[in-house]
Amino acid sequence: xxxxxxxxxxxxxxxxxxxxxxxxxxxxxxxxxxxxxxxxxxxxxxxxxxxxxxxxxxxxxxxxxxxxxxxxxxxxxxxxxxxxxxxxxxxxxxxxxxxxxxxxxxxxxxxxxxxxxxxxxxxxxxxxxxxxxxxxxxxxxxxxxxxxxxxxxxxxxxxxxxxxxxxxxxxxxxxxxxxxxxxxxxxxxxxxxxxxxxxxxxxxxxxxxxxxxxxxxxxxxxxxxxxxxxxxxxxxxxxxxxxxxxxxxxxxxxxxxxxxxxxxxxxxxxxxxxxxxxxxxxxxxxxxxxx
Amino acid sequence: xxxxxxxxxxxxxxxxxxxxxxxxxxxxxxxxxxxxxxxxxxxxxxxxxxxxxxxxxxxxxxxxxxxxxxxxxxxxxxxxxxxxxxxxxxxxxxxxxxxxxxxxxxxxxxxxxxxxxxxxxxxxxxxxxxxxxxxxxxxxxxxxxxxxxxxxxxxxxxxxxxxxxxxxxxxxxxxxxxxxxxxxxxxxxxxxxxxxxxxxxxxxxxxxxxxxxxxxxxxxxxxxxxxxxxxxxxxxxxxxxxxxxxxxxxxxxxxxxxxxxxxxxxxxxxxxxxxxxxxxxxx
Numbered sequence: 001x002x003x004x005x006x007x008x009x010x011x012x013x014x015x016x017x018x019x020x021x022x023x024x025x026x027x028x029x030x031x032x033x034x035x036x037x038x039x040x041x042x043x044x045x046x047x048x049x050x051x052x053x054x055x056x057x058x059x060x061x062x063x064x065x066x067x068x069x070x071x072x073x074x075x076x077x078x079x080x081x082x083x084x085x086x087x088x089x090x091x092x093x094x095x096x097x098x099x100x101x102x103x104x105x106x107x108x109x110x111x112x113x114x115x116x117x118x119x120x121x122x123x124x125x126x127x128x129x130x131x132x133x134x135x136x137x138x139x140x141x142x143x144x145x146x147x148x149x150x151x152x153x154x155x156x157x158x159x160x161x162x163x164x165x166x167x168x169x170x171x172x173x174x175x176x177x178x179x180x181x182x183x184x185x186x187x188x189x190x191x192x193x194x195x196x197x198x199x200x201x202x203x204x205x206x207x208x209x210x211x212x213x214x215x216x217x218x219x220x221x222x223x224x225x226x227x228x229x230x231x232x233x234x235x236x237x238x239x240x241x242x243x244x245x246x247x248x249x250x251x252x253x254x255x256x257x258x259x260x261x262x263x264x265x266x267x268x269x270x271x272x273x274x275x276x277x278x279x280x281x282x283x284x285x286x287x288x289x290x291x
Numbered sequence: 292x293x294x295x296x297x298x299x300x301x302x303x304x305x306x307x308x309x310x311x312x313x314x315x316x317x318x319x320x321x322x323x324x325x326x327x328x329x330x331x332x333x334x335x336x337x338x339x340x341x342x343x344x345x346x347x348x349x350x351x352x353x354x355x356x357x358x359x360x361x362x363x364x365x366x367x368x369x370x371x372x373x374x375x376x377x378x379x380x381x382x383x384x385x386x387x388x389x390x391x392x393x394x395x396x397x398x399x400x401x402x403x404x405x406x407x408x409x410x411x412x413x414x415x416x417x418x419x420x421x422x423x424x425x426x427x428x429x430x431x432x433x434x435x436x437x438x439x440x441x442x443x444x445x446x447x448x449x450x451x452x453x454x455x456x457x458x459x460x461x462x463x464x465x466x467x468x469x470x471x472x473x474x475x476x477x478x479x480x481x482x483x484x485x486x487x488x489x490x491x492x493x494x495x496x497x498x499x500x501x502x503x504x505x506x507x508x509x510x511x512x513x514x515x516x517x518x519x520x521x522x523x524x525x526x527x528x529x530x531x532x533x534x535x536x537x538x539x540x541x542x543x544x545x546x547x548x549x550x551x552x553x554x555x556x557x558x559x560x561x562x563x564x565x566x567x568x569x570x571x572x573x574x
Contacts, residue, residue, distance in 0.1 A: 028382035035376065036391035039398055039449065042409045045419055049412075057411075057418035096303075104300035107293055119297075121566060126308060128503075128562035130510030132531040133554040134308070136538045136547045137315035140323060160307030163300060193296070221402035223513045228539075239404055246408060246517070254412060261405040272400045 050262045055255035069259035078245065079238065079260055085151070086237035086264075089226065090219035092155035093162065097215045098208060100159070101166040102174075106196050108167075109174040110182075120171070126164035132224065139228050147229075154229045158222060162215045169214070173207030174200065213271045220268055238264045312555065319549040324542050333545065340549035349525060349533065350550070357509070357529040360444060365508035368448035370501060373455025378485070380456075381463055392456070399453035407517035410446035411435070414518070439519040439527035446514055451507070455500055462496040463489070502565040509558060530554050 041059065049055035050069055052062030073079045108116050138157065139148075147153040177200050185195040201208070223239040230236050242260050246252060319340050323333035344350045376395065380388040398406060413419045416433030424431040434442045466489050474484050490497070512531040515521065521528035521536060528536070530550060538547025 024382055025384060028379045029384055029387045032376070032379045032383050032387055032391045035372075035379075036394050039391075039394050041419060041423075042413045042449065043394065043397055045412055046405075046409050057413075057415050058422045059419045060422075100300040100303055103296035106296050108297075111293055113293070123304075124566055125559070125562050126304065128506045128558065128565055129308070129312075130506065130531075130554055130558040132510035132512045133534070133551040133558060134311040134315060136534055136544060136551045137311040137318055138307075139538070140318065140544050140548075141311060141314055156303065157307045160303040163303055164308075167300060192293075221404070223402075223404045224516075239402065242408075243404060243517070246411075257408060261408055265401050265405050268402060269397075269400055272396075 046258050046261060049254050049258035051259075052255055055258060057254060069255040070263070072256050073245075073260045073263070078241065079263055081234070082236060082238040082241040083264065085235065086220055086239065087267075089151065089155050089158065089237055090216045092152065093159035093219045094212050094216040096156060096159040097162050097166045098170075098212050100163060101170040101211060102196070102201065102208065104167050105171040105174045106192070106200070108171050110179065110192075120168070123164045123167050127168060131161050135224060135228055142229055149229070149231050149235060151230065151235055154226055155219075157229065158219045158225055159215070161225075162218050166211050166215055169211050170204075170207070173204050173211075176207075177203045210275055213275050217268045217271055315548050315552050315555060318545060319552045321545050323544040323548070336545070340546050343546060344549055344553070349528065352525070353528050353530050353533040353550075356440065356527065359440060360447070360511075360529050361505055361508045364444040364447035365451065365504040366501060368444065369451045369455045369504050369508075370497075372448060372452045373500075374459050376452070376456045377459035377463055380460060392460075395456055396453045398450050401450075403450070403513045404517060406450045407446070407514045410442070410449065410514070411518050414442040414446070435519050436523050439523065443515050443518055443527055446518060447508060447511060450514065451504065454507075455504060458496060458500045459493075462493040466492045499565070502561060506558060506561055506565070509554065509561070 045057075045059040048059060048062060051065045051067070052060075053066055053068045054063065055069070107113065108120065142148040142150075142153065181199050181203070182195040185199055186192075190198070221239065223243065226237050227240050227243065230240065233241075238260075242257075242264055245260060246257055318333075320335060320337060321333035322336050322339075376391070380392065383391075401409070411418075414434040416431075416436075418434075420434060421431030470488055470492070471484055474488050479487065510531055511529070512535070515527055515529060515532055516535075519527045521532040531554065534547045534550040534554065536547075537550060538544050541547075
């Protein structure tokens with residue numbers, strides 16, 4: 001369950017290997033560091049360029065470290081309003097998804113129903129459909145129904161695309177809450193929905209946090225969907241405005257692009273750290289996929 | 292009454308997922324366009340879009356590029372590098388593993404468009420890669436023009452390896468140490484232990500992970516769109532980009548939808564295979 005940090009796993013090499021163990025550990029460390037450096041160089045560019053007013057596509061230590069790039073992009077039009085819209089979109093779709101997923105998971109987890117299995121397999125099937133492929137028809141549907149440029153329709157669409165995965169994860173989390181607790185409530189005559197709200201949901205709060213953050217991160221990082229569905233500049237989230245910032249002026253201002261990128265990435269990095277600290281992070285996510 | 296709580300989820304899925312999929316099927320049989328008379332009243336043109344696909348030289352090339360992209364960046368790159376990282380981490384010291392794991396995961400946590408900018412700066416002319424090559428006296432070109440597929444494949448490996456690494460790290464923990472020890476006592480070499488014991492034990496995880504990374508990579512759009520936009524002269528135009536270009540740049544929605552439908556079918560077939568693999572005794 002633990003993310004890469006679990007120290008317990010390293011000591012697992014059999015004791016018998018003791019004589020040959022030290023050199024192999026040194027070699028493993030060396031190779032890992034080498035691969036790590038390859039992954040680190042592009043990341044280093046991002047951080048160094050953000051504080052370098054004269055940044056280019058090359059990676060170099062800035063002559064002067066300044067917050068100039070950040071101050072240049074922290075205006076209402078460039079970063080602030082788009083970030084707020086990103087927040088509204090992500091919060092909206094995560095809330096809708098989690099509510100719908102909790103409600104749907106309850107009968108799937110608690111009742112024996114003939115269609116539960118086919119339904120779950122359909123949902124699992126939905127988790128693996130390439131969303132990119134339905135964007136052309138979604139766009140033409142949005143044009144026909146007048147829902148183009150509507151923030152709430154975009155949020156609902158993003159909620160729907162994350163829903164299959166969310167139902168799958170929520171149902172798995174709910175299965176691990178013992179039924180015996182609710183049975184007491186049923187005996188006392190509480191309706192199922194009351195039992196769900198008062199007993200099940202509070203018990204699965206960590207799991208629901210994971211689902212919520214997962215959907216939030218997906219919506220926050222989504223570029224293609226708002227790029228197609230939100231056409232007016234004043235409605236576009238950061239993912240879209242940052243792209244225009246990249247392509248607009250011919251010559252790219254790498255320093256400001258990096259600063260904007262960091263501001264835009266910060267919330268998902270923080271959320272990822274929260275999840276990986278509390279529940280095992282992405283791993284719980286990929287684990288949930290495997291059922 | 293009992294199924295009432297399912298209603299919101301089912302409505303959302305029907306409206307926003309099943310609806311577009313069916314509409315996609317229908318649209319691919321029409322000459323729908325974004326502007327002009329065909330935008331108002333698309334005509335039913337049967338299989339014309341599909342027969343056009345077969346005659347269009349861009350389409351087979353796009354299929355080939357998509358296959359190359361998925362095969363090299365996901366199946367080979369992310370999986371093998373992810374497995375290598377996981378195996379190395381189980382031997383390396385805890386501190387080093389945690390640190391390098393953190394670096395690899397950072398590339399994956401960044402929003403896709405930010406990862407795309409970073410990779411653009413890395414591969415562009417006089418970018419970071421050319422700067423590094425300059426250190427050994429090589430005058431590097433603009434990789435995005437000279438070798439666009441090379442650039443987007445490496446970019447996708449950089450961005451996506453973390454997922455496979457985390458999946459394999461956890462699955463390696465499930466390999467019973469007694470098995471490996473027993474093989475060691477019998478004199479099996481490290482390579483033999485890897486190929487005869489470790490990999491066979493986790494083979495269902497490998498299959499699942501291959502399928503997941505394949506599906507994710509099949510629909511990669513933003514990374515390529517930002518780095519090369521499918522160019523130069525369509526040399527990195529994978530299917531998602533081709534569908535986008537036909538529908539939105541050439542305003543030929545019907546044809547773009549036909550391409551998207553092909554992707555949907557490929558994706559659907561892959562997920563059926565994936566579900567079949569999950570099924571036996573796993574729920």
